[in-house]
Amino acid sequence: MANKPKKQASYDLKAADRKRNLLVQIGLTSVVVLFAVALVLYIVLSGETKPESGEARSVRIESSNVVKKDDGIEPKLVLSVYEDPLCPHCGAFEKAFGPTINKLIDGGAIAVDYYMVGILNSAGNQNYSSRASGAAYCVADESTEAFRRFHGALYAQQPSEAGGTYPTNAQLIETARQAGAAGKVPECIDKGRYVDMASGMAEATEINATPTVRVNGEDYQYSTPEALVTKVKEIVGDVPGMP
């Protein structure tokens, strides 16, 4: 292994040298290997790292036949929806636009990025905004289909902002289960993996109010579902099955 045959020094010394070099080499290599293995095992076993406040993750919902841009990769129209689970206007928006948006998704006209924003936290509601938002991300990790059901359920059973009782984590887990998300979801909700991220979402995405709707990144003033459909048609053209 060693390659210093050039100097014709004493062979005994060289042999000892070489042996020592070899041991050093094996030792150092084992240390690096063990360190790498231990590090990776530690990261893997301690679960995925918690996303921090300031990260802006969205849940992308699109059908497989969504209309693409000319590059064939990105959807032609991405509707970004920023919602707080507790805000009454978000509930109203979901009631009015939810079915239309779902049809647009399923028909392949648009892709939707849902940003779950926690801005209405208070001690009174046990930070329900961020807990429910975080729970939605947990569900999305498991399945986007389950996320759609969970997201719908959050607004269908929306608690009042003004007061009353607010779902606990255990109740959120139950809602997630009914939406079809199992796996690591209970643990994720319980540990509040995405809660910090949801709390920082408004700042990270620079929105001032919920709901905020953006079409391909530009703020969109929504009025009626019909107007939204018209807007979509302007951009992607006519898509079969459009509402």
Place this chain on the structure above:
Amino acid sequence: MTVAAPLESAEVPAEQRGVRRSSAIGVLIAGVVGLAAAATLTIEKIEILIDPSYIPSCSLNPVLSCGSVMTTPQASVFGFPNSLIGIIAFTVVLVTGVLAVARINLPRWYWTGLAVGTGLGVVFVHWLIFQSLYRIGALCPYCMVVWAVTIPLLVIVTSIALRADTGTGVSGAIYQWRWSLVALWFTAVLLMILVRFWNYWSTLV
């Protein structure tokens, strides 16, 4: 001294004359193992072609499954099964190994050619590793044998081709630490496999 001296004197001229014993045996082993893997893959591929419902011997579980890997486009990048390349290439390696073990002198250009060929093989192997892990999402055990054999083979053959004539500096250090680098490469690939399929591995515990 009496022990070390003959070893030393055998080694220095050996770099002019032929190939060190351990290297020769290494090339031979790589040839045998690689050829066995490539041949098995080819045979399994033929079995699948004869009977599409055939389950290859290496389809052990959802992750370790050569059936799903062998039927992907990546498994026939050049229009024919990759394993055919393996059969040809590892046959050359095997014959070279036999010649080297028999202490037959091969010209330096021959070793250089083999090193270049093995280098191309290493590039190909890395592409396959990437595809297997992150595009196909399954591992094929026989393919992994080929991965595992190709890297050490490149190290051995390159050392022979360069006649370990690397001196000091960066190349000298690389030569000195070459087996450490191989060990790190194996560690890296194994860890990548571990992380990539952690969801599956963790269900086995």
